[in-house]
Amino acid sequence: MSPPPKGRPVFLETKRFSLRSLKPSDASERWMNWLKDPEVMGPLNAPIRKWTAHELMAHIASADNNERYLVGIFDLTSKIQIGFFMIDVDLFHRRMNFNVVIGEKSWWGKGVVNEVRAALLDEFFEQRGVEKASGMPFARNFPAVFNYKAQGWRHEGTLRSHAVSVANGPRLDQFQFGLTKDEWRSLRPGPAP
Amino acid sequence: MAQLASRAGAVNMQAKQLLAEAVHCEAAAIPDDARIGRFERWDSLAHLRLVLAIERQIGRQLDPDEAVTIEQLSDVAALLSPAAP
Helix, strand or coil: CCCCCCCCEEEECCCCCEEEEEEEEHCCCCHHHHCCCCHHHHHHHCCCCCHHHHHHHHHHHCCCCCCEEEEEECCCCCCCEEEEEEEEEECCEEEEEEEHHHHHHHHHHHHHHHHHHHHHHHHHHCCCCCEEEEEECCCCCCCHHHHHHHCCCCEEEEEEEECCCCCCCEEEEEEEEEEHHHHHHCCCCCCCC | HHHHHHHHHHHHHHHHHHHHHHCCCCCCHCCCCCCCCCCCCHHHHHHHHHHHHHHHHHHCCHHHHHHHCCCCCHHHHHCCCCCCC
C-alpha cells in the first residue's frame, strides 16, 4: 500500500525565527532530551518518553502536512531548533488545534510562542482554508494560558477534571481557548498578509 | 467608608507589590492599568510567578475559573481582597 499523499509543507519566517515542516532527518538528540525532561513535558501532561532516534523519526513521519503538521521553530541566528508546534486540522470543519513545546528553556518567557503562532495563524487562516483555531492548555499551565490571553484568544470554557494526570495526581482541568479567522484579522498587528 | 477605602488601597498596593516581584521591578514602576499584552514586563514566566504568589498569599490554590480571569492589576487585587471566595 502506498503512503498517504503529503500536503504542502510550511515555510515561514518571523522577526527572530524560521518555521518549517519537520522531516524525519530533523530528529535530534536535543529533541529526544526535551521528551525526557519533566520540566518541559510536565506542564503539557505528556508522559516522559525515552525515545530512540528511530522512534522520533517515525513520529515525525506521521505528520502529513494536511491533517497533522509538525512545524519546527528555529532560531534565525543560531539555526538551532528550539521547539515545535503540532497542529491538527479538521478539514471538514475547517478547524485547527494547536499544541506547542518550547524545549530550549533559555527561550522561556521571551515571547516565542505568540511571535511564531501569529505567523501560523496568518498562514492557516489566509492560505490553508482554516476558519477557527483552538487550543486546550491545562489549567495550571499558567504560561500557556498567559500566551492565549495575551494574543487575544477567547476563553470558551473550562473542562473540569478532563484528563488523567500522567504523574498519577488528581484529574486535571483544561481550558478551551478559541479564535476565529475574523477575530484574528481584527486583532493581528499590522495589515493582513 | 474611609476604612473601606483604606482597605481597598492596601489591597491594591499589595497587588502591585506581587506583580512587581513577579516582573522583577519596583512597585512604583507598575502602571495602575497594567494588563496582559500591554505591559511588556508581564510575560509568561512572570505570570506563572504571579499566580503562584497569589496562591501563597491567600493560602489556597486558585480555582481554574479564578485563575483564568487574571488579566490586569485589578483582577489580582480582587483575588487578594478579603471578600474574595
